[in-house]
Amino acid sequence: TQLLEQSPQFLSIQEGENLTVYCNSSSVFSSLQWYRQEPGEGPVLLVTVVTGGEVKKLKRLTFQFGDARKDSSLHITAAQPGDTGLYLCAGPPGGSRLTFGEGTQLTVNP
Amino acid sequence: DAGVIQSPRHEVTEMGQEVTLRCKPISGHNSLFWYRQTMMRGLELLIYFNNNVPIDDSGMPEDRFSAKMPNASFSTLKIQPSEPRDSAVYFCASSSGQGVGGYTFGSGTRLTVV
Numbered sequence: 001t002q003l004l005e006q007s008p009q010f011l012s013i014q015e016g017e018n019l020t021v022y023c024n025s026s027s028v029f030s031s032l033q034w035y036r037q038e039p040g041e042g043p044v045l046l047v048t049v050v051t052g053g054e055v056k057k058l059k060r061l062t063f064q065f066g067d068a069r070k071d072s073s074l075h076i077t078a079a080q081p082g083d084t085g086l087y088l089c090a091g092p093p094g095g096s097r098l099t100f101g102e103g104t105q106l107t108v109n110p
Numbered sequence: 111d112a113g114v115i116q117s118p119r120h121e122v123t124e125m126g127q128e129v130t131l132r133c134k135p136i137s138g139h140n141s142l143f144w145y146r147q148t149m150m151r152g153l154e155l156l157i158y159f160n161n162n163v164p165i166d167d168s169g170m171p172e173d174r175f176s177a178k179m180p181n182a183s184f185s186t187l188k189i190q191p192s193e194p195r196d197s198a199v200y201f202c203a204s205s206s207g208q209g210v211g212g213y214t215f216g217s218g219t220r221l222t223v224v
Contacts, residue, residue, distance in 0.1 A: 099155070
């Protein structure tokens with residue numbers, strides 16, 4: 001059983017569409033992070049959310065941390081082919097190590 | 111900084127052979143993590159070090175796996191003997207503080223055991 005459940009697992013959309021991916025847990029996290037991974041590379045940190053209800057924006061990407069700090073979402077506006085990749089959420093279940101969700105594989109078609 | 115450097119990028123070996131993966135973390139980062147990524151299981155933490163000391167190795171699958179960090183700038187992950195089910199991409203990551211501020215990952219080593 002994954003500590004962090006991500007949905008959907010796969011998403012294929014056309015350029016210009018909006019999308020939201022989700023990261024859910026039954027556990028409370030002190031913080032959650034979002035990473036993007038491109039083929040042949042390691043994950044790259046996009047953002048860290050710390051406070052329940054927090055919203056952070058990174059250009060066309062909007063990240064939200066749930067009020068109860070058990071879930072998070074990533075919304076992309078007007079998706080572009082360059083947004084294609086594996087989006088991973090991660091959080092510290094305790095101590096300093098991170099546990100990762102299985103990811104959402106996003107494909108944006110031109 | 112050149113980032114986290116892993117070598118080799120690709121490794122193909124025969125079952126039963128010893129495999130050694132190498133990692134150079136970012137200078138000044140005091141935590142180092144080894145992860146394994148597969149389609150079936152995603153990213154799994156194998157072991158992590160803090161100030162060169164192994165803190166949690168509960169993710170190491172079997173005694174065939176071992177990891178060392180002899181100094182702050184170098185770590186190895188060894189598999190002996192290797193098996194086909196060890197085929198995966200192995201990532202090294204480093205962070206400052208306790209890692210909650212985010213990890214910097216290397217580009218990974220793609221291991222294929224035939």
